[in-house]
Amino acid sequence: MEASGNVEPVQLSMKLTVHKDTNKVLFAEVGKDFADVLISFLTLPLGTIARLxxxxGDMGPVKIASLSSLYESVVNLGDEYMFIDTCKEMLLQPRNPMEDYCRRMKLNVDDTEPTKYYVCNNLLDCVLETNVMCSTFKNxxxxCGSYLExxxxxxTFIPLVGFVKNKSCFIVTDDLCVLPMSLDTMVSIVKKMGIEDMSTLKEILVNVTKNQLIDxxxxxxVSKTPLTDVFxxxxxCIQKSDGNIVYVCGDFIDExxxxxxxKIMYQKSDGKILCAQGKxxxxxxxxxxxxPxxxxxxxxxxxxxxxxxxGLYNSVVHLNEDLFNTKELKAKLVDLGLAPQFKLSNQVLPISEVVAPTYYCVTKSSKSKLTDFYLTEYRSVVDPSTKCKTVVMDDPISENESSKVLLRGPTVFAVTDNLVVSPISSMPLLSLSNNTNINLGDxxxxxxxxxxxxxxxxxxxxxxxxSALTNGLAHLVTNVKSEDYV
Incomplete structure (x- = not known):
């Protein structure tokens, strides 16, 4: 709910406790609205984050490792390579699974268009059938042969605004751990920093803008000190990568x-992966x-x-469920899934999607003309002129759960080390390495x-x-099947 026109832009207030000697934020005292925004960061799909x-902003654009180049490659990918046109929209404007909660916050950084629902142009005729078709994408x-436009x-009545209860207060550390408001916690943070002289501390009242929240x-x-960095x-203060990354499955071993x-193409001398090939x-x-x-x-x-x-995620996990609007809401945040209908078939990772509610289409008519129509989660018929039909949501990618994909075949796709995805025909060999003197024998x-x-x-x-491929797959380079390179 943001201001527009000549109305003053919405701002959030908070109080920073700063160590004067190091010019570093120790912690911030924040209310519900600021805590809601921090928690909402966890609900943002990576495509939305790459765009934001x-x-x-006030700080200038930031590139996030290989995520930014992956997103940009989708921007540059021709529509003819997508399974359907909608696929590109789904990647560049992915849906937030907690959209309904975020939309009602005082400040929402997510600029994705709200989800819209479309039914048949001939709705009055369709309600005579068993079910009514509906889509969250147009056309x-x-x-019946007509279009869902x-x-x-x-x-749908959602009485809850954001995630935590009204009038709740929190302490947020410089690395964005969200903690319940407590004097003991404040003292503990100061002691942990090795500060004994309280006169070296100062308090600053800050009004936070949307641009600052995006920053x-x-x-x-990219940083372990985001509050200090922004305010x-x-x-x-960009954190450096730790180098090679190998992740052990742990609790997912039985998934x-x-x-x-x-196919991966790599340099034998240093193990650098130049590209990978496979749709x-x-x-x-x-x-x-x-x-998300x-x-x-x-x-x-x-x-x-x-x-x-x-730290942000783990602190939300450990926050008392009584601080949230409902206990069920905290459970949703901790165990988030993809937005409905966004899960592909044959997914490599154990990820679920949020189950969309069952909707009913209510239509009212008079003299064979449609006078009112809407979706509801509750089946109800109040008079003979009203019909209430179960809605069947049309899948934007495929009618078959076993064949949900984003890219169109039979095009062969290649992926560079920094995750630029493109048809292999548009990827010159020399572009695979910054070193134009690359040795083909290597x-x-x-x-x-x-x-x-x-x-x-x-x-x-x-x-x-x-170098996402090199770092992510380094453990495979020396222990895989080799093919002749032609």
């Missing part, structure tokens, strides 16, 4: 996930853009190594299987390294 951090075919509203999102992904330094084969692999990588940030941290078991994100091509372990490694590397 590329905005100028799909209705079973008549926008319909949802009569805070940027810094949360004192005015620039991100039933798909695996895909991919199924490219589909998997593109699907990462639909993953909280899902990523959960899959990586709170060890994503992405800026301050792990190149080898091998076939590897990308399963759960590799998928998690690449997911982590996509957010922490500009």
């Amino acid at each position: 951090v590329a905005k100028e 799909y075919d209705c079973d 008549k926008q319909i509203s949802r009569n 805070l999102l940027k810094c949360s992904l 004192l330094r005015k620039k991100p 039933q996930c798909a695996s895909v084969n991919v 199924d692999f490219a589909n998997f990588l593109l699907s990462i853009l639909t993953f 940030l909280g899902v990523v941290v959960r899959l990586l078991q709170g060890n994503s190594s992405v800026g301050s994100v792990d 190149i080898d091509v091998k076939v590897v299987s990308i399963g759960l372990n590799e998928g998690l490694s690449i997911l982590k590397a996509s957010l922490t390294s500009s």
Whole structure:
């Protein structure tokens, strides 16, 4: 709910406690509205994050490891390579699974268009059938032969605003851990920093703008001190990558996930992967853009190594459920899934999607003319002129759950080390390396299987390294099947 026109822009207030000697934020005292925004960061799909951090803001655009180049490659990918036109929209404007809660917050950084619902142009005739078809994307075919392009509203009452209860107060550390308000906690933070002289501390009242919140999102992904970076330094203190990344499956060892084969081209001398080839692999990588940030941290078991994100997620996990609007809401946040209908078939990672509610289409007519129509989660008929039919949601990708993909065959797709996805025909050999003196005799091509372990490694590397394939698959380069390179 943001201001527009000549109305003053909405701002959030908070109080910073700063160590004067180091010019560093120790903690912030915040209310519900600011806490809601921080928690909402975890609900943002990676595609949305890539789009937001590329905005100028007050701090300028920020690139996130290989995620930004993956997103840009989708921007540049021709529509003819997508399975259907909608696929590109799903990747560049992915849906937030907690959209209804975020939309009602005082300040919402997510600029994705709200989900719209479309029913048949001939709705009055369709309600005479058993069910009514509906889509969250426009111009799909209705079973009757017409198009789903008549926008319909949802009569859904969501009394909750944001995630935590009204009038709740929190302490937020410099690395974005959200803690219940407590004097003991404040003292503990000061002691942990080795500060004994309280006269070296000062308090600053801050009014936070939407641009600053977007800058805070940027810094949360690259820095361990995002509050200091945004409100004192005015620039991100970028955390350096740890190098090779190997993720151990841990609790996911029994999960039933798909695996895909991919050819990798790499340099034998240093193990640098120049590119990978395979449509199924490219589909998997593109699907990462639909993953909410909280899902990523959960899959990586709170060890994503992405800026301050792990601390934020883990602190939400440990917050008392009584601080949230409902206990069920906290459970949803901790165990997020993809937005409805966004999960691909043969997914490499153990990720679910949020189950959409069952909707009913209520129509009212008079003298064979439609006078009112809306979607509701409750079946009700109040008079003979009203009809209430079960809604069948049309899948934007496929009618068959076993064949949900993003890219069109038979085109062969290649992926560079920094996750640029493109048709192999548009990827010149020399573009695979910054070194134009690359020795072809040093190149080898091998076939590897990308399963759960590799998928998690690449997911982590996509957010922490500009050489995502090299770092994510380094453990496979010396232990895979080799093919002759022609």
